[in-house]
Amino acid sequence: MSDLLGYLLTGLGIGAGFALVGSGMVVIHRVTRVVNLAQGAFAVLAAMLTSALLATGLPHGLAEGAGVLVAAGAGVLTGIVAIGRPGTEPGAALIITLGLGVLAYAVEVTVWGDQPRSYAGLPGAVTLGGARIQAHYLLVIAVTLPVFAALMAFFRGTDPGKALTACAENPYAARVVGIDVRRMGLLAFGLGGALGGLAGVLLTPVQQVTFDSDVTLIVNGFAAAVLGGLTRPGVALAGGLLLGVAQTLIAGYGGGAHQLEIALLVMLAVMVAQAVRAGSVREVAR
C-alpha cells in the first residue's frame, strides 16, 4: 500500500514535467498550427544553463529563473525562424523546428560538453502515509499545478491570453479585429519556451540531463498533448500526469526500464484511434 502511494506521487512528479513540455507544444500548436520539435531542446537548454549557473555559486531560484527566461527567449527565436517568414506552411515550419532542435545539440555540446549533468534539488525525503519519497517530487507538483492554474487564468482572463485564444479559434477573424496574428504566434512560442524550460529546470534534480534528453521529453510531452488533440492544455496536464503515473507503476511493479516504450505505444494507440474516429466523421460530413 505504501509502495503504491510512493509510486503514485513519484509518477505525478515526473508526469507534471511531461505535462509542462506537452502544454508548451499545445500553446504553440493551437495558435500557429506548428508542432514544435524543438520543444525538448528548451528544457535541456534551461537545465544545462541552470546547472552551470548553480556551479558558479548563483543561489537556487535565481539560477532556475534565469534558465526559464533564456528558454523563453529561445522560444521566441525559434518562432522567428520557424514562422517569421509570412506564408511558411506548418509542415515546413515543423522541419525548421527539427533543424533548430539539432542546432541546439551543437550549441549544448559546444558550451557544456556531452556528459550528463544534474544538480541538487529540494533536499531530503518526506514520509507520507508510510511512503518515503524524495521531497523534490512534491516540489515539482507544487510548482506545476499553480502554473497550470495561472495558464488557464491567463487564457481566460487577460487581453493577450484572449487574443491568443482568438488566433487559435479563427486566425482570419482575429486579424479582422486588429490582432497581429504573427506577433501572437511569437508570444505563443515564447510561452512554450518558458513552459519547456520550467520542465527541464524542475526535472533535472531527479533525472539527469544530457544534450539528447530532449527526445524522451518531447516524446512524452507529445504523447501527453496528443490526448487533447494538441489544442487543450488542461488535457495535456491530465495526460502527462496519467503517463507519469503509469510509467512509474509499471517500472515499480517489475516492468523494468520500459517507460519510454509505454509512452510510445500509448501515443501510437491514441493517435490511430483518433484518426479512425476522425475518418468516419469526415466520411459523414462529406
Place this chain on the structure above:
Amino acid sequence: MRTRTVLAAAAVTLALPLLLPERHLPVYVLLLLAATVTAGVSLLMGYAGQVSLGQAAFYAIGAYAAGLSAVHGVPTLIGLLVAPVVAALAAVVVGAPLLRLRGHHLAFATLAVHLILLSLLGQGTWAGGAIGLQGIPPLSLAGTPLRDDVGYAYVAWAVLAVVLLISHNVVDSRAGRGLRAAAGSEIAAAAGGVPVGGYRLVVFALSAAFAGLAGGVYAFYLGYLGPGSFPLLLSIEVVVMAVVGGLGTITGPVVGAAVITLLVQALNELGTRPGMPSYAPAALSYAVYALLLIAVVRYLPRGIVPAVAVLRKGTS
C-alpha cells in the same frame, strides 16, 4: 541531352572507386548507401507527402535481416536479397495502422517506431542485444568473398542504380501520377478513382525496401551491427539529405546525400585535427545538419536540384 548527362554521371561515378585513394573509399560507400535510403525518403515525402522520421529503422531491419541470416549460414547473396523483403514486410505491418495518420502525427509515429525498434534490438538476445551482432561474413559474389572496399563500392553503386531506376519508373507510372495527385488533395484524388490508401502503403513499403537493401550492404560491409549503429539522428540525417537535395526529384537524393556527406566529412577532418576539442566533430556535424536544413527550407523550399534547374532554364 538528359541521357548523355546520366551516362556521363554514371561513367564518372564508376571510375571514382579506382581513382580515389584507399582511405576515401569508405566515404564513397557510405555516401551511396545514404543516397539509396534518401531516395526512398524523397519518394515518400515528395510524391506521397508523408514525413517519416524513422526511415533508419528500416535500414536497421534490412541490416539485421541480412546479418542474422548470414550468421546462421544462409548464403550471403540470398541474405542481401532477404534484407529489402523483410524491411518491406515490416513496413506493411507497421504502415497498415499508422498510415491512417497524417503530417506531424505520422512524423511522431515513425519516430516512435524507430525508438521502439532500438529498444527491441537492445534487449533481444537473438539480435546480440546491446553488444550487437558480430562476425557477419563478407558478401560472396559467385563464390568469391568481397574483402576490399572497391568491391563494396561497386555493390553500393549497383544498388543505388537499381533504386534510382525503380524510383524513376514508379514516378512515371500510373501509380506515381495518382500519388502526386493524392499529395495535392487526397479527397480529389480519391474522387478521381485513385486507391490512395493502397498506394500510400505501397510507397511506404517500397521506400522501406530501398532502406533495407542499403542496410543489407552495410551489414556485410562493416561485418558488425549494434543498436548504436542506427541512432535516431540517422533518420533525421536522411530527411535532411532528402530536403536539401530536393524532394520529389530523382537526382535530389544523390545530390543531397553527396552535399551533406562530403561537408560533414570535411568538417570531421577539421574537427579531429590536433588542438581541436574532443566535442568538435560532433558539434560541427550537428551544426551542418541543422543550418543546411533550416536554410534550405527557408530559402530554397524545393531543394537544390529544382533550384539549379530553374537557374539553368533562366540562363539558357
